[in-house]
Amino acid sequence: MIERDLRTYLQDAARAGELLFVDRDVDPATEAPGLIKRSIEREKIVLFRSVAGRSTRVVANTLGSRRWLSESFGCGTGGLVSRIREHQSRVLAPELVASAPVKEVVARAVDLRALPILTMHEGDAGPYITGGIGIQLDPESGRQNAGYYSLQLKGSDRLGLRMLASTQGYEIFQRRLRLGLRTEMAVAIGLHPVEMIAAATHTLLDEFALAGGIRGEPVKLVKCERIDVSVPAYAEIVLEGTILADDMEPEGPIGDWLGYYPLVEARHILKIEQLTCRRNPIYQTILPGSAEENLLLAIPREADVLRAARRAVPGVRDVSLHPFLPVCVIQLTKAREGEPMNAILAAFGEVPFIKICIAVDEDVDLHDARDVLWAIVTRAKLDEDLEVIRNVLGFSRDPHHRHRSKLAVDATAPLEHREHFRRTRVVSPKGDLDAYLARHEWRDD
Ligand SMILES: Cc1cc2nc3c(=O)[nH]c(=O)nc-3n(C[C@H](O)[C@H](O)[C@H](O)COP(=O)(O)O)c2cc1C
Ligand SMILES: [Mn+2]
Numbered sequence: 067m068i069e070r071d072l073r074t075y076l077q078d079a080a081r082a083g084e085l086l087f088v089d090r091d092v093d094p095a096t097e098a099p100g101l102i103k104r105s106i107e108r109e110k111i112v113l114f115r116s117v118a119g120r121s122t123r124v125v126a127n128t129l130g131s132r133r134w135l136s137e138s139f140g141c142g143t144g145g146l147v148s149r150i151r152e153h154q155s156r157v158l159a160p161e162l163v164a165s166a167p168v169k170e171v172v173a174r175a176v177d178l179r180a181l182p183i184l185t186m187h188e189g190d191a192g193p194y195i196t197g198g199i200g201i202q203l204d205p206e207s208g209r210q211n212a213g214y215y216s217l218q219l220k221g222s223d224r225l226g227l228r229m230l231a232s233t234q235g236y237e238i239f240q241r242r243l244r245l246g247l248r249t250e251m252a253v254a255i256g257l258h259p260v261e262m263i264a265a266a267t268h269t270l271l272d273e274f275a276l277a278g279g280i281r282g283e284p285v286k287l288v289k290c291e292r293i294d295v296s297v298p299a300y301a302e303i304v305l306e307g308t309i310l311a312d313d314m315e316p317e318g319p320i321g322d323w324l325g326y327y328p329l330v331e332a333r334h335i336l337k338i339e340q341l342t343c344r345r346n347p348i349y350q351t352i353l354p355g356s357a358e359e360n361l362l363l364a365i366p367r368e369a370d371v372l373r374a375a376r377r378a379v380p381g382v383r384d385v386s387l388h389p390f391l392p393v394c395v396i397q398l399t400k401a402r403e404g405e406p407m408n409a410i411l412a413a414f415g416e417v418p419f420i421k422i423c424i425a426v427d428e429d430v431d432l433h434d435a436r437d438v439l440w441a442i443v444t445r446a447k448l449d450e451d452l453e454v455i456r457n458v459l460g461f462s463r464d465p466h467h468r469h470r471s472k473l474a475v476d477a478t479a480p481l482e483h484r485e486h487f488r489r490t491r492v493v494s495p496k497g498d499l500d501a502y503l504a505r506h507e508w509r510d511d
Pocket of ligand 2: 211213269271
């Protein structure tokens with residue numbers, strides 16, 4: 067059973083020791099981002115009680131770790147991706163409800179500056195909302211669309227909308243404009259990881275129908291106050307706005323997923339007309355370029371790569387796009403020589419972001435970079451098992467055309483000499499180390 071919303075999820079995480087609490091007041095520009103970074107390094111969720119003297123709590127690294135996420139979804143580490151893969155084919159339309167926790171407070175006036183919006187990097191232009199999900203109604207299909215589009219704080223009711231032309235969100239904005247419709251967008255902040263992962267998925271489906279499929283029950287949505295968009299009933303905060311088509315301003319920079327500052331560009335403004343929230347709302351944020359952002363993007367794409375690679379090679383067991391999306395590791399039980407390359411090519415075909423793809427045997431831990439390097443060093447013939455593939459689509463962010471080539475590495479052991487590649491294994495007892503540890507300090511005895 068998956069929890070209903072962010073709050074119940076965080077309660078569970080706190081009980082399991084996965085949540086760090088910061089009760090001291092922290093600064094949104096000089097303290098909070100660095101503390102989030104360190105929490106991410108410890109693979110813990112972090113909840114700030116007070117930012118800039120305001121009482122709205124801030125949560126970051128909500129996904130925590132792959133291990134915790136799997137536990138909270140009720141499946142083993144490998145099972146998380148399988149679960150998402152299975153459920154992608156069983157979408158469940160959202161259910162519209164009349165009343166919702168996110169309507170507990172319907173603000174009379176909007177002042178975005180009252181929100182604890184963080185400034186993440188030294189070179190960022192200012193505070194950005196990074197954990198919000200932009201929701202629009204596609205007038206053509208009648209379906210809603212959701213995705214993450216970072217929002218630069220520009221004023222009490224103005225946000226610079228960093229919605230790239232490659233997104234469906236941008237297409238819908240353009241379509242509504244052509245049809246002479248209001249270019250409405252809601253931003254939902256503070257969601258459960260199921261809805262967060264669904265919104266990060268590259269799909270043509272309604273992201274909340276996908277989330278319903280993963281949950282096994284429809285996601286509850288509620289109508290906005292001022293625009294014709296429906297939002298998650300259990301979101302913490304919802305901003306309702308209109309994209310001002312004739313009003314563009316410089317947006318950026320904000321450090322991106324690759325760890326660079328993109329160029330400042332003229333972008334549209336999202337004008338916020340209404341804010342609704344739960345009582346004592348929790349503001350959710352995501353550190354760009356972090357392991358959390360990567361995990362969010364990796365999980366649904368691992369499901370896609372797993373499907374494609376397995377179609378090419380049935381012996382594919384698992385794939386990883388973590389901790390860095392452009393590096394893919396495929397774990398397989400090879401039946402014939404050549405299969406690792408087939409699986410790798412399928413992965414490249416599926417996700418253009420992948421720049422380096424490494425195939426490893428089933429005895430290698432694909433989530434452990436050291437183990438993957440061990441496989442390359444001890445099993446790959448570097449003059450035969452590497453292929454450079456040229457002139458293929460790379461990252462969408464590629465002004466210098468540096469990412470149009472890819473490296474494939476077959477780091478699997480040759481089938482005919484299996485016995486020479488048997489891994490050592492340390493003789494181990496059943497219990498974990500903790501079961502053996504004494505509870506005292508140093509003693510001179
Ligand atoms: C934390 C996070 C931040 C993101 N920021 C942006 C952004 O600022 N602009 C953008 O166009 N895409 C951004 N993305 C990627 C899009 O959200 C992603 O491509 C999504 O699938 C787009 O959905 P859509 O195609 O349905 O519009 C971000 C993704 C994540 C996970
Ligand atoms: Mn979409």
